[in-house]
Amino acid sequence: MALGVGLGMLLLLVVGGALGFGAALLIKKLFNLSMLAAAGVGGLLVVVGAVGLFAVVFDDLTASWWSARSAKPVHFTVPKGFNGPLHLVFDANGPAVNEVNGKLEVTVGEARVQRVKAGSGIENDYAEFKAHDTAGTPVDVFLDSSGVQNGLTYRGFWFGDQTGRTFGEPPIIPSE
Numbered sequence: 001m002a003l004g005v006g007l008g009m010l011l012l013l014v015v016g017g018a019l020g021f022g023a024a025l026l027i028k029k030l031f032n033l034s035m036l037a038a039a040g041v042g043g044l045l046v047v048v049g050a051v052g053l054f055a056v057v058f059d060d061l062t063a064s065w066w067s068a069r070s071a072k073p074v075h076f077t078v079p080k081g082f083n084g085p086l087h088l089v090f091d092a093n094g095p096a097v098n099e100v101n102g103k104l105e106v107t108v109g110e111a112r113v114q115r116v117k118a119g120s121g122i123e124n125d126y127a128e129f130k131a132h133d134t135a136g137t138p139v140d141v142f143l144d145s146s147g148v149q150n151g152l153t154y155r156g157f158w159f160g161d162q163t164g165r166t167f168g169e170p171p172i173i174p175s176e
Contacts, residue, residue, distance in 0.1 A: 008057075019049075071124040072099065076131035076159070078108040078139055083160035085144065087171035090118035090153045097122060108159075113171045123155060131159055145169065 024042025028035055078086075086108060094115035098105045104121050108114065116122060123146075131141040142165075145156035149170050158165050 071126040072104050072121050073128040074104045076106045080133045080135050087113045087154050087156045089115045091115045092118050
């Protein structure tokens with residue numbers, strides 16, 4: 001398959017090069033430019049076309065690049081001594097997550113399962129997660145799990161010491 005994609009891209013680049021050369025000749029004639037300037041503009045058009053072709057052919061790579069580029073850091077404030085799991089449940093009717101100075105701020109209560117507004121950016125796989133407690137002491141935070149339960153998407157985190165840490169346990173989401 002990779003060979004087919006490579007040959008297809010090569011064919012499209014050859015066709016793009018021919019179109020670029022044709023565009024260079026047309027630009028030369030229309031704008032009365034030198035052949036060198038027209039070839040430069042035609043070459044630029046080929047490069048722009050190649051970048052566009054790459055974005056189309058490798059759209060999943062482009063999408064993950066954009067997700068990583070647009071991910072906002074997430075900062076948790078947990079109660080002093082908070083250690084263990086926390087599950088955030090994404091709910092359209094949940095409380096909004098505040099954005100402060102380009103960071104998503106999540107204040108964690110004593111509950112181990114909290115609802116937050118869906119689509120707030122916490123669900124981005126490329127987000128950077130940091131935490132501190134209410135006294136200002138940094139707390140380790142680890143992305144633990146994610147999934148769907150009772151029709152709601154959740155994301156699990158582990159805070160603090162990893163002693164006794166379990167992986168991938170789904171939360172108990174109370175039905176409303």
